[in-house]
Amino acid sequence: MIKIANKEWKTPVTVASGTFASGREYGEFINLSHLGAVTTKGVSDVPWSGNPAPRVAETYGGMLNSIGVQNVGVKMFIEKDLEFLQNTNTNIIVNICGHTIDDYLKVIEALDDHGGAHYYELNVSCPNIKEGGISFGVNAKETEKLTSACRKITKTPLIVKLSPNVTDITEIAKAAEEAGADALSLINTLKGIAIDINSKKPFLGGITGGLSGPAIKPIAVRMVYETYKAVKIPIIGMGGIFRPEDAIEFILAGASAVAIGTANFSNPRASIEIINGINEYLEKNNTDMQGIIGAAT
Amino acid sequence: MNIHECEIFSQKQIAAEIFELILKYDGEDPAPGQFVSIVPKDKNIILPRPISVCCFNKGYLKLVYKRLGTGTASIANLKPKEKINIIAPLGTGFRLTDHKNISIVGGGLGVPPLLELAKRLREKNTNANIKIYLGFRDESQVILVDEFKKYGEVIVTLDPSNPLEALASSINSNLNNDISKGTQKPDIIHTCGPYILMKRIAQYAKEENILCFTSLEQRMACTVGACLACVVKVPVSSSVNTLSANYDTNAPAFEYRRVCTATGPVFNANEVIWE
Ligand SMILES: Cc1cc2nc3c(=O)[nH]c(=O)nc-3n(C[C@H](O)[C@H](O)[C@H](O)COP(=O)(O)OP(=O)(O)OC[C@H]3O[C@@H](n4cnc5c(N)ncnc54)[C@H](O)[C@@H]3O)c2cc1C
Ligand SMILES: Cc1cc2nc3c(=O)[nH]c(=O)nc-3n(C[C@H](O)[C@H](O)[C@H](O)COP(=O)(O)O)c2cc1C
Ligand code: FES
Numbered sequence: 355m356i357k358i359a360n361k362e363w364k365t366p367v368t369v370a371s372g373t374f375a376s377g378r379e380y381g382e383f384i385n386l387s388h389l390g391a392v393t394t395k396g397v398s399d400v401p402w403s404g405n406p407a408p409r410v411a412e413t414y415g416g417m418l419n420s421i422g423v424q425n426v427g428v429k430m431f432i433e434k435d436l437e438f439l440q441n442t443n444t445n446i447i448v449n450i451c452g453h454t455i456d457d458y459l460k461v462i463e464a465l466d467d468h469g470g471a472h473y474y475e476l477n478v479s480c481p482n483i484k485e486g487g488i489s490f491g492v493n494a495k496e497t498e499k500l501t502s503a504c505r506k507i508t509k510t511p512l513i514v515k516l517s518p519n520v521t522d523i524t525e526i527a528k529a530a531e532e533a534g535a536d537a538l539s540l541i542n543t544l545k546g547i548a549i550d551i552n553s554k555k556p557f558l559g560g561i562t563g564g565l566s567g568p569a570i571k572p573i574a575v576r577m578v579y580e581t582y583k584a585v586k587i588p589i590i591g592m593g594g595i596f597r598p599e600d601a602i603e604f605i606l607a608g609a610s611a612v613a614i615g616t617a618n619f620s621n622p623r624a625s626i627e628i629i630n631g632i633n634e635y636l637e638k639n640n641t642d643m644q645g646i647i648g649a650a651t
Numbered sequence: 652m653n654i655h656e657c658e659i660f661s662q663k664q665i666a667a668e669i670f671e672l673i674l675k676y677d678g679e680d681p682a683p684g685q686f687v688s689i690v691p692k693d694k695n696i697i698l699p700r701p702i703s704v705c706c707f708n709k710g711y712l713k714l715v716y717k718r719l720g721t722g723t724a725s726i727a728n729l730k731p732k733e734k735i736n737i738i739a740p741l742g743t744g745f746r747l748t749d750h751k752n753i754s755i756v757g758g759g760l761g762v763p764p765l766l767e768l769a770k771r772l773r774e775k776n777t778n779a780n781i782k783i784y785l786g787f788r789d790e791s792q793v794i795l796v797d798e799f800k801k802y803g804e805v806i807v808t809l810d811p812s813n814p815l816e817a818l819a820s821s822i823n824s825n826l827n828n829d830i831s832k833g834t835q836k837p838d839i840i841h842t843c844g845p846y847i848l849m850k851r852i853a854q855y856a857k858e859e860n861i862l863c864f865t866s867l868e869q870r871m872a873c874t875v876g877a878c879l880a881c882v883v884k885v886p887v888s889s890s891v892n893t894l895s896a897n898y899d900t901n902a903p904a905f906e907y908r909r910v911c912t913a914t915g916p917v918f919n920a921n922e923v924i925w926e
Contacts, residue, residue: 375877379912382652382875395879404907408870410880412698417872424879424907567697619873620690620699622654622738 356390356610356643358588359511359536361445361472363390363611365629366643367601370566370592370615371395371449371475371515372421376435377442383622388629390611391445394435396477398451399460401427406559411548416567416594417616418546420560423451423480428464436468446471447513453483455503462508475513476504478530479542491517491542494529505534513590516540516581518570523577524584531585539590539613540581541574567616568594575607582608582648596624598631605632605643606650652741652875653678654690659733660711667791668718669760670727671705674737676712683768684744684843684866684917687714688874690736693725699738699874700726701911703764703843703866705795712739715763715794741874742916744768745864747775750838755783755803756852758818758844759792764866765843766795769802782806782825782837786818786844815848822855837861842920853920863920869910876912883910884924 356366368391374380377392386392404424411418426434431448439446448471452458462474478491478500490496501514514530516523518541527538543564548557556562574593581589591609595601596617604612617624636642657674665671681687681704688699700722706713718727729735745768753772757765762785772781781803787793789811799805806825810817826836836859842852843866856863869881884905905924908914 373873373878375879379873379875379877383654403905404879404882407882407907408880409882410698410870410872410878412696415695415697417697419872419878419880421879424882616697616872619878620697621736622875 358590358610359473361511363445364388365390366605366611366632367625367629368393368447368590368611368613369618369625370613371477372423373615373618376439378438380618380622381442384626387443388626389444391447391472392439392442393447393475393613394439394449395425396423396449396451397425397428397431397461398423399428399457399464401425401430408557408559411557411563413546413548413565413567414569416565416569418548418558418563418565419543420558420563422560423477428461432464432468436465439471440469445473447473447475449475449477449515451477451480453480455500458500458504459507462504462510466508466510470510473511473513473537474504474508475515475539476500477515477542479515479517479519489517489519491526492520494525497526498529498533501530501533501535511536513537513539515542516577517542518573518577518593519545524580527581527585531587535587537588537590538581538585539592541570541577541593544570544573566594568596570594571600575603578604578609579607579651582651595628598628598635601628601632602635602646605646606648608648608651610643610647652738655737655739656734657712657737659729659731659735661731662727662729665715666794669792669794670716670718672714672716672726672729674712674714674735675710676739677710678739681707681712681740682744683747683771684764685740685742686764686916687712687737687739688741688871689726690738691722691725692735693721696722696725698872701741701871701874704740704767705763706767706770706798717760738874742911743913745841745866745917747771748839749776750862751776751779752835752838753779753781754822754837754840755781756818756822756840756842756844756848757784758786758814758848759788761842761844761848761866762795765841766798768841769799773802784808784818784822784825786810786814786821786848788814815845815851818848819851839863842866849920850925853923853925856920864917865920865923866917867910867915867923871911874911876909879907879909881910881915882907883915883918884926885914885918885922886924
């Protein structure tokens with residue numbers, strides 16, 4: 355059992371935003387209440403149509419996606435998904451995206467008005483249109499501004515989801531912590547491009563895509579390791595976790611919990627198998643989560 | 652949909668690089684046009700591979716696929732008695748209506764899912780006039796023709812230089828022939844094949860005001876409706892899954908809909924924005 359911002363998690367495993375929708379589909383394969391939390395797809399204040407297809411390209415040991423956070427907007431999300439999630443008997447993390455600080459605030463206000471969630475996860479990788487389309491999360495100042503604006507209007511615990519497309523992730527992590535984040539989640543996808551050698555053009559409709567899957571795991575583990583040493587708030591680690599051993603690496607590097615993303619695609623029961631594997635590891639080593647979080651640092 | 656561990660019953664090559672895989676399967680009965688997603692055994696492959704249900708008989712599932720890249724190569728290596736995980740059944744298939752004059756149009760690797768459709772349409776209506784047009788590039792690519800013959804009149808075209816034109820003109824001349832004999836135009840067309848073929852058929856259906864269903868393909872990740880990778884453009888107002896041939900002539904605003912779940916892979920052709 356672990357706690358993040360004073361809320362108990364039955365297991366230290368959630369799912370990564372955008373790979374699991376709101377849980378309905380994968381709820382056919384697994385019992386959602388066995389997860390420590392369900393993390394939703396990004397929700398914006400108005401509907402986003404997303405990028406043209408193709409939206410995914412498989413790569414060696416990973417995949418690129420350029421979904422473009424297609425979503426129905428917070429109003430429809432509340433109507434269609436929030437009640438379903440509130441009945442799943444586990445923690446709910448609603449992932450939030452926006453193009454301006456105001457966009458994020460509107461989503462939070464709408465959610466808070468409807469019973470809200472256990473946590474809001476701020477996806478700071480979205481392009482910030484007021485700052486020339488550069489994402490909030492690559493700049494400590496912008497991350498701090500966004501986080502503290504959200505902090506001011508809600509009591510719901512805030513998780514800031516960090517982008518790996520930065521020179522020093524600890525700088526952004528510290529800015530989020532100082533602005534009042536209750537926890538951090540990392541890493542989001544790494545920016546990449548795939549080129550179709552027949553058409554001689556970028557393969558993805560969105561041109562660039564986010565790389566996820568086992569290929570990014572060592573980078574993600576390194577970033578969790580560095581961030582753990584730089585901040586005091588808990589970390590939810592993710593990036594290429596496919597097996598229990600991968601999850602345990604993240605925990606030893608400093609993650610209090612982990613999220614399963616791309617692994618759901620080839621194995622819809624991956625999250626449950628990873629929970630079981632972590633438990634076996636803890637039993638075999640006669641320890642508990644507290645005994646191993648950050649033990650490798 | 653669920654995950655099923657299936658034993659390979661048989662696997663054989665039936666045309667150039669094209670394989671027929673029969674799995675023992677005890678899951679929910681698939682509808683024609685639904686697909687399964689095969690979880691590759693090779694751990695270096697990240698995503699499951701969507702393959703259409705070609706034919707289903709209680710306990711057995713037949714898939715016909717082409718060996719193209721690493722995923723289908725690893726599927727082609729499977730031997731009888733080996734086991735493999737599949738997620739099935741997926742998507743929304745062809746609609747089994749009561750129409751009497753039915754045309755089925757398949758091109759290349761779009762042909763396999765139409766077999767179960769032809770079978771089920773024949774079972775549903777023994778008197779139906781079912782015409783099946785199948786187009787292939789050349790002799791080496793021809794698949795399943797004898798099996799289709801059990802369910803309707805089969806017209807095959809082969810043309811290495813322009814398989815689409817060959818298929819289209821065979822459909823045209825057959826139709827004209829039919830009409831001159833006093834027989835009716837089709838009431839419904841079901842099609843699966845290369846995008847340009849389906850687009851052409853959809854256009855024809857629109858001109859003639861014929862109800863038309865088309866099975867679309869898109870790059871997928873989850874295959875179960877969760878990731879929003881597999882989208883196609885549909886008009887915003889589209890009701891999806893209707894059985895109407897009312898064509899809206901205004902170019903409507905679009906939205907992206909998933910191919911892998913409630914809305915696809917089989918779409919009413921008038922509810923797709925063809926590009
Ligand atoms: C709903 C649906 C039904 C299908 N049914 C059949 C069928 O019955 N028979 C058949 O031979 N093929 C079918 N396909 C195409 C089949 O999925 C691809 O040929 C196969 O995924 C190629 O995998 P690969 O690893 O061999 O090729 P690679 O080119 O190495 O694959 C790389 C990636 O691209 C994806 N990909 C490649 N080609 C396609 C494609 N045409 N459509 C979607 N994704 C693709 C793969 O899944 C993989 O993620 C279907 C596709 C869809 C979407
Ligand atoms: C298809 C897809 C969609 C994603 N959508 C979102 C999203 O909406 N918001 C977000 O914060 N992260 C999103 N991500 C990033 C994941 O949540 C996760 O951070 C990343 O994929 C790394 O983990 P993984 O390698 O286990 O997938 C998405 C990832 C994928 C593959
Ligand atoms: S492939 Fe994920 S939604 Fe269709």
